[in-house]
Amino acid sequence: MSQDIFVLIEHLRGQVADISYIMLAAARTLASSSGGQVAAVLLGKDAQKLAGNLAADKVLYADSPALTEFTSEAYQLTLAKLIEEQSPRAVLFGHTTIGADVAGWLSGKLSLPLVSSCVNFTSDGKFLSQTCGGKIMAEGDLPSPTILVTMIPGGYKSEQGQAAQASAIESFTPPALDNLRVALKKYIEPEAGDVDISKSPFLIAVGRGIQNKDNLDLPNELAAAINGTVCASRPVVDQGWLPTSRLVGKSGKRVKPKIYLALGISGAPEHVEGINESDVIVAVNTDANAPIFNVAKYGTTLDLLDLVPQLTEKVKQAKGG
Amino acid sequence: MKIAVPIKFVPDLVEELNIDSSGAALDTSWLRLIINEFDDHAIEQAILLKERGGAEVTIICAEGDGVDDILFNAAAKGADQLVKLMGSDAAMMNSHATARVLADFFKEIQPDLILTGVQAHNDLDGSVGALLAEYLGMPYVGYVAGVTAASGSVIARKEYPGGIIGEMEVKLPAVLGIQAAEQPPRYVAYSKINQVSKTVKIEERAISDLDSSGGATVGRMFKPEPAQRAEIIEGSPEEVADRMVGIFKELGVM
Amino acid sequence: MSYDTIKSIIVALALLVALGIFVRYAWQRLWVYLRRGQTSPKFSDWGERIKGLIVFVGAQWRLFRFRLPGIAHFFIFWGFLLLSLTILQAIAEGLMAFANPQFVLPVIGTWGPLAFVQDFFALFVVIAIGYGLYLRLIVNPERYKGSHRNQGVKVLTFILTIMLSLLVMNGLRINLNEDLLGRYRPISTLIGGLFVGLPEATQSIIEELCYWIHLGVVMLFLTELPQGKHFHIVTSIPNVLLRNLEPRGRLPVTKTSDGAAGVSKMEDFRWRTMLDLYTCTECGRCQDVCPAYNSSGLLSPKLLVMNLRRNLQERGAALSAKQTNGVLSKSLTGEIVGEEALWNCTTCYACDQECPLFIEHINPIVEMRRYLVLEGKMDKMLQDALANLGRYGNSLGQSDRMRAKWTQGLQPAVKDARREPVEYLWFVGDYASYSPTLTDVTRKTAEVFSKAGLNFGILFDAERNSGNDVRRAGEEGLFEMLMGKNMQALGKCKYETIVTTDPHTYNTLKNEYAWDGNRPRILHYTELLDQLVASGQLKFSKKLAAKVTYHDPCYLGRYNGVYDAPRRLLRAAGCEVVEMPRHGDRAFCCGAGGGRIWMEEKPGHARPAEIRIREAAALTGVQSFVVACPKDVTMFKDAVKTTGNESRLQVQDLIEFVQEAI
Numbered sequence A: 001m002s003q004d005i006f007v008l009i010e011h012l013r014g015q016v017a018d019i020s021y022i023m024l025a026a027a028r029t030l031a032s033s034s035g036g037q038v039a040a041v042l043l044g045k046d047a048q049k050l051a052g053n054l055a056a057d058k059v060l061y062a063d064s065p066a067l068t069e070f071t072s073e074a075y076q077l078t079l080a081k082l083i084e085e086q087s088p089r090a091v092l093f094g095h096t097t098i099g100a101d102v103a104g105w106l107s108g109k110l111s112l113p114l115v116s117s118c119v120n121f122t123s124d125g126k127f128l129s130q131t132c133g134g135k136i137m138a139e140g141d142l143p144s145p146t147i148l149v150t151m152i153p154g155g156y157k158s159e160q161g162q163a164a165q166a167s168a169i170e171s172f173t174p175p176a177l178d179n180l181r182v183a184l185k186k187y188i189e190p191e192a193g194d195v196d197i198s199k200s201p202f203l204i205a206v207g208r209g210i211q212n213k214d215n216l217d218l219p220n221e222l223a224a225a226i227n228g229t230v231c232a233s234r235p236v237v238d239q240g241w242l243p244t245s246r247l248v249g250k251s252g253k254r255v256k257p258k259i260y261l262a263l264g265i266s267g268a269p270e271h272v273e274g275i276n277e278s279d280v281i282v283a284v285n286t287d288a289n290a291p292i293f294n295v296a297k298y299g300t301t302l303d304l305l306d307l308v309p310q311l312t313e314k315v316k317q318a319k320g321g
Numbered sequence B: 001m002k003i004a005v006p007i008k009f010v011p012d013l014v015e016e017l018n019i020d021s022s023g024a025a026l027d028t029s030w031l032r033l034i035i036n037e038f039d040d041h042a043i044e045q046a047i048l049l050k051e052r053g054g055a056e057v058t059i060i061c062a063e064g065d066g067v068d069d070i071l072f073n074a075a076a077k078g079a080d081q082l083v084k085l086m087g088s089d090a091a092m093m094n095s096h097a098t099a100r101v102l103a104d105f106f107k108e109i110q111p112d113l114i115l116t117g118v119q120a121h122n123d124l125d126g127s128v129g130a131l132l133a134e135y136l137g138m139p140y141v142g143y144v145a146g147v148t149a150a151s152g153s154v155i156a157r158k159e160y161p162g163g164i165i166g167e168m169e170v171k172l173p174a175v176l177g178i179q180a181a182e183q184p185p186r187y188v189a190y191s192k193i194n195q196v197s198k199t200v201k202i203e204e205r206a207i208s209d210l211d212s213s214g215g216a217t218v219g220r221m222f223k224p225e226p227a228q229r230a231e232i233i234e235g236s237p238e239e240v241a242d243r244m245v246g247i248f249k250e251l252g253v254m
Numbered sequence C: 001m002s003y004d005t006i007k008s009i010i011v012a013l014a015l016l017v018a019l020g021i022f023v024r025y026a027w028q029r030l031w032v033y034l035r036r037g038q039t040s041p042k043f044s045d046w047g048e049r050i051k052g053l054i055v056f057v058g059a060q061w062r063l064f065r066f067r068l069p070g071i072a073h074f075f076i077f078w079g080f081l082l083l084s085l086t087i088l089q090a091i092a093e094g095l096m097a098f099a100n101p102q103f104v105l106p107v108i109g110t111w112g113p114l115a116f117v118q119d120f121f122a123l124f125v126v127i128a129i130g131y132g133l134y135l136r137l138i139v140n141p142e143r144y145k146g147s148h149r150n151q152g153v154k155v156l157t158f159i160l161t162i163m164l165s166l167l168v169m170n171g172l173r174i175n176l177n178e179d180l181l182g183r184y185r186p187i188s189t190l191i192g193g194l195f196v197g198l199p200e201a202t203q204s205i206i207e208e209l210c211y212w213i214h215l216g217v218v219m220l221f222l223t224e225l226p227q228g229k230h231f232h233i234v235t236s237i238p239n240v241l242l243r244n245l246e247p248r249g250r251l252p253v254t255k256t257s258d259g260a261a262g263v264s265k266m267e268d269f270r271w272r273t274m275l276d277l278y279t280c281t282e283c284g285r286c287q288d289v290c291p292a293y294n295s296s297g298l299l300s301p302k303l304l305v306m307n308l309r310r311n312l313q314e315r316g317a318a319l320s321a322k323q324t325n326g327v328l329s330k331s332l333t334g335e336i337v338g339e340e341a342l343w344n345c346t347t348c349y350a351c352d353q354e355c356p357l358f359i360e361h362i363n364p365i366v367e368m369r370r371y372l373v374l375e376g377k378m379d380k381m382l383q384d385a386l387a388n389l390g391r392y393g394n395s396l397g398q399s400d401r402m403r404a405k406w407t408q409g410l411q412p413a414v415k416d417a418r419r420e421p422v423e424y425l426w427f428v429g430d431y432a433s434y435s436p437t438l439t440d441v442t443r444k445t446a447e448v449f450s451k452a453g454l455n456f457g458i459l460f461d462a463e464r465n466s467g468n469d470v471r472r473a474g475e476e477g478l479f480e481m482l483m484g485k486n487m488q489a490l491g492k493c494k495y496e497t498i499v500t501t502d503p504h505t506y507n508t509l510k511n512e513y514a515w516d517g518n519r520p521r522i523l524h525y526t527e528l529l530d531q532l533v534a535s536g537q538l539k540f541s542k543k544l545a546a547k548v549t550y551h552d553p554c555y556l557g558r559y560n561g562v563y564d565a566p567r568r569l570l571r572a573a574g575c576e577v578v579e580m581p582r583h584g585d586r587a588f589c590c591g592a593g594g595g596r597i598w599m600e601e602k603p604g605h606a607r608p609a610e611i612r613i614r615e616a617a618a619l620t621g622v623q624s625f626v627v628a629c630p631k632d633v634t635m636f637k638d639a640v641k642t643t644g645n646e647s648r649l650q651v652q653d654l655i656e657f658v659q660e661a662i
């Protein structure tokens, strides 16, 4: 048994995901109240280089061909062995396509309690999670001895999880990873060749509130006037109204523009996690209770169809005169 | 192939949510419950698999308001068996308890493939799918948008951030967490549901004790405080547009 | 054998063959094929039906909505009736030639005044046919697009030939002193004059030739008649006689034995609908007025009928021949009639109203939509709207508990009709209750009601979408569910009159809800306010000096005949009402009806609402475009923007004028 906080480092094709750094930052808070160390858990094949800038006290590293790329089963088995052997105080996972596949399974396997969708740890060591699409917050204790937590961005900055120096790597041996039932066949790339929304300082995001494809003319005109870029929430992309390359959020891109103008977006956690590092969020949503107003600095409850043409007009005027 | 789709009900976010007097749970007197949207996708995916290659589809849900309608709706889409678990309220079980109850049932009916919604917006202790897989000793892959059947296995299209898809081969029996079916859930006409409700039976099964251990214990629930909320600009579209342009200028983006 | 005997034999044979062909086709089409259709409800109210026959067939009433073509057809129709007697005479003459080459039928061949009228009508028909040919060959208006032009021209030429040969024949007989009634035929006499110089023998030969041409073309025509659009000459009579006498706003529904509605193949239609198909003259009047045709062009009610007719004939033939594939495997909704076409109808009733022969378009369109809905083949947006309607009772997907949120802060507070008896139960409707752009208007309506001293209340969260457009989108089961919930809520309230904001709601409440003979008084708010002004209960203190134009909502005007009340109200408030070219029962639809408001618009076409706004913008001095339907506000406000008329025209609800004038 230890008071250490483990963080599962997520990486995809040689790239460490932002959420890993955010969790390292979170783990630091927890570790200071538990009095343990922060350990980054890295699984891979010849992946030590990825440990370079992890702000951890140590890196626990397992190397195996079966861990080259993420597959749920190999990760589950490896982590089960590690946690059982070391019983840390807490293990943090991203509430993501990687972390969520593993955390639930481990909770069952090791009979350890699990808390999901955590944004923040309070100074007295409690979890703070979002629930009901961000409309409600839940707070509770982290039971001993070991707790598993899946985390969503919002509470910590990823810079805090990055370090200039590499920490010491301790290798551990994964269990026998053969006869696996889950195998990665290949990756399929999204269609390329579109603009990179993460580079634009002014993003105009459209959500389901846009209602139909025709109405996309409105944000497009505004974007042209103000030299911004149009992006979207998932329903808009799922309808095929905009390409996947414009998707913002959990399954799309994380963006950090100067202004994020959210038009008809409710502010579901999966969307918000992609935008909460924007400088200023301005939300247009007819529902005064929409969670997007919790992250926005400015907002209006006007109908976007009424507002946007006016806004385009005013922008043109301001630029012209 | 035998496909099972366990579904659950969640609070409808269209309604205003309130906290009850204990301060640690939702006020259920005003809750409206609807099917978890990802479960709806799981049903659609199961039906698509059935249409493409044949399958026997079973839908399972704990009892509750409106559950029969959703089960009949699924039957009208093409589900073969409907099962209602009696003895607990659909929306009030945590994922651990749900997964344990389901595991008992699945050990009996032995499905080849279990499809669940990848998550529900009120899961505070992880999703049912991953837990269920472990209790049944099956592999689990979540965040799946599209499934193709192969012999003895399935190919699941797992989503990664940025639109990357990982094609996973998963040996059966297995559990998949569905994020989106290959097509949006289809609409079923009312008359079809009515018709089905007259001919199809819902099998009722009693569940014994619930074991919720392993779930998070919530000490307090609250709505995000107003102080954290945006400053609302009031006025006509013209006035609001003016003000916004002012803000854009201040921030130097114009 | 003498020439006259041969003549008799040939005429008899020709008649036999032509009649044989006619009867065979007619029997096949009207008996064999129609019998495959579903049963139609019993027909009653024969007095009304016969009256209709006189007005709409006899007097050709509806045809005059297109003035000149109407007059032309009137003369062709009556000329045809009158001159069919001369044809009889010609046939009789031929048949009897072997016994008496000069045979005349009693009365028909002997009564001078008849001969006189016929003589003139023959001329009128020639002129009318000339106009018809001019229309088809030279003007070729848009409404004929897609019609069988050659068939039309062929038949016009037939009739022209029949008439000319008759006139020449009669003229020559007068010259040859063979016509007992010669002095009753001034036109024929004139034409005969052209031949006077020829030797008698030549005249005789030409006369005999004309007889053969006359009779020959008549026989040809007889064989042609049941094969194309001219079958309407036969079927228009039963078609008008057996027309739908139900209120326009009551949509028929055919249910199969398992309780589902919807038509997936020709034989699922009622035989009565099939008769409609045979009756279409391809005149294109319906197409001319159709907003769908005039905007996206994806739907033409005329082509719909023509395509269905072709399928009816081809399927009929294939089924009779016991085929199993070919045309039988073609899908009705998809291959015969495009799905897109079906979804484009706004159910505006312009076509049904325009058709001179009472052919119904909306009914088969909705029947086919019902099938598409059963199959889940529809627009994603429509799916979402229907799902929302099922779950929350409104298409916007908002909580039913928030339905009366707009009443918050109103003084005096709006009464809850479920708690206390009221005189007027106000059925507010979805858009007026939820749409942020409309609740302001709704509040004004409440204010006007209060100021008029009405004892009124609403159903609060028990109100559901009335289902008018749900039904027309083809979701019959959901309509029934919504109607059931509303009836249940209404059943618990005490009230005398229902007032509605929305004409669509008005229509279904009035014409479709199952009141079982206890229907309360149902008024649109414009009717109610008009009555209050008339009785002096509502007084205007201001005279607004606005120049406005009023748009008739389809479900208020065409469907329910409310045209004057809104105009009187506007005038009472001091407005000058300028009419658009298309107003009253010719008003052009906004494009929202029949569930269209829930469907995606295909880009790249002018939308009906835009066409309408341009029409209004062309009126000089009109500043306001006044509407009396919440859906109109939504549609036209948008159209004013997209057509760039924001500075010219303002879209306003009628209630805003009333409120201002009080």
Ligand SMILES: Cc1cc2nc3c(=O)[nH]c(=O)nc-3n(C[C@H](O)[C@H](O)[C@H](O)COP(=O)(O)OP(=O)(O)OC[C@H]3O[C@@H](n4cnc5c(N)ncnc54)[C@H](O)[C@@H]3O)c2cc1C
Pocket (backbone or CB within 6 Å): A206, A207, A208, A209, A210, A232, A233, A234, A235, A236, A247, A248, A249, A250, A251, A252, A253, A263, A264, A265, A266, A267, A268, A269, A270, A271, A274, A284, A285, A286, A287, A290, A302, A303, A304, A305, B118, B119, B143, B179
């Ligand atoms: C694993 C997973 C990953 C996901 N990844 C993503 C992701 O990457 N990105 C993402 O966006 N979502 C993602 N989602 C989906 C997410 O949960 C939400 O469903 C989605 O973000 C909702 O999109 P929305 O806000 O556009 O639509 P809605 O939630 O339907 O909101 C529409 C909003 O528009 C408002 N509105 C309506 N009409 C108007 C009007 N005329 N004017 C102004 N406002 C109006 C309404 O009040 C409403 O608040 C993910 C979900 C899961 C489970």
Ligand code: SF4
Pocket (backbone or CB within 6 Å): C286, C289, C290, C291, C292, C293, C299, C300, C301, C344, C345, C346, C347, C348, C349, C350, C351, C352, C361, C362
């Ligand atoms: S009802 Fe209106 S839209 Fe539909 S076919 Fe007739 S004219 Fe066209």
Ligand code: SF4
Pocket (backbone or CB within 6 Å): C279, C280, C281, C282, C283, C284, C285, C286, C287, C301, C302, C305, C354, C355, C356, C357, C358, C359
């Ligand atoms: S349906 Fe009626 S209006 Fe339309 S083309 Fe045929 S006859 Fe003319």
